[in-house]
Amino acid sequence: MSDYPEITKARRIRALLDSSNLIRLAGAHDGLSAKIVEGAGFDAVWASGFELSASYGVPDASILTMTQFLQSAYVMNCSTKVPVIADCDSGFGQVNNVISLVREYEQHGIAGICLEDKTFPKSNSFSASEQTLAPVEEFAEKIRAAKSTQADPDFIVIARTEAFIAGHKLEEALKRAYTYEEAGADLIAVHSRQKTSIEIEQFMKEWPNKTPIVVIPTTYPQITLEDLERLGIRMVIYANHGLRSAIRSMKNNLEELYRTGDLVSIEGKIATIDEVFELQGVNEWLDV
Secondary structure (H helix, E strand, O other), X not given: OOOOOOOOHHHHHHHHHHOOOOEEEEEEOOHHHHHHHHHHOOOEEEEOHHHHHHHOOOOOOOOXXXXXXXXXXXXXXXXXXXXXXXXXXXXXXXXXHHHHHHHHHHHOOOOEEEEEOEOOOOOOOOOOOOOOEOXXXXXXXXXXXXHHHOOOOOOEEEEEEOOOOOOOOHHHHHHHHHHHHHHOOOEEEEOOOOOOOHHHHHHHHHOOOOOOEEEOOOOOOOOOHHHHHHHOOOEEEEOOHHHHHHHHHHHHHHXXXXXXXXXXXXXXXXXXXXXXXXXXXXXXXXXX
C-alpha cells in the first residue's frame, strides 16, 4: 500500500506550498538518482538540466533536445513516488515551444516546470560564457502561455530570473520578478552566483512575499535552513550536489583501483550489490 494519499503529484506540491514548511528539492538526472533523492527524504526531485547534460558528457548549453529532457523527467517520475519538478531551461525556443512542452510534461505526470529568462540557446549560469537575458516582456509572454496552456490547475510554473547571474542590480531582479508574478508564475526563482547570500538577502528585504521565492544555493553553501526560513524562502533546490558527489566518488575509487589493482582497497567505499538491488526493486519483481 502506498505511503501517499491518492492525489496527484502536482497536488502534493500545492499542499506543501499551502503549508508553512520549507520545501526541499535535490537534483537528479535518471531513475536511479531520483530514487536516491527520494530515499534521502527530499520533498521532490529536481530534474536537473545541468545533471542531465553532464550525464551525456555535453555542456549545459541547450545542446540536448526537449524530447531528451522530457524522457529523462518521465523516467524519474515513474521511478519515484515524490513529485518531479523539471528544469526546462529557457523553454526550448519561443512561445509555441513553451505551449508544446507544457502539454507534454503535464501528460507525462510531471508536477511542474521551471523556465529561466535567458535567451535560447542558453549557457549554464556558472560558466564563463556571456549571460544574455531575454527581453522581460518576451519572457513574461512565455509564462502567460504556460499558465494558459496547463490543464491541471495544480501544475506549477516557476519563473526563474537570471538578472543577478547576468550582472544586473537588485532593481532589475525585482522588476523582472514583479513582471513574472503579474504574468501568473506560481513561484519565482532568484538565482545568484555570489559566494555569499548577499544578493538573495537584499532581494528578500524588498520582496513583499506574495509569490513564493525559490533559491538554488550552489555557490553560497554556508546558508542554513534557519537562514532560508528567516528570509522567507519557500523552496530550496540543491540542484547538482548528487551528481557532484557521484563524480568525486567514482573518480577517486576508479583511480585507486587502476593504481593498485586491489578490489579490497575500495570494497568498503562502494555500495553493495544488495543496495543496488534495493534501488532497482529487485525483490518486488521477484514477488510478482
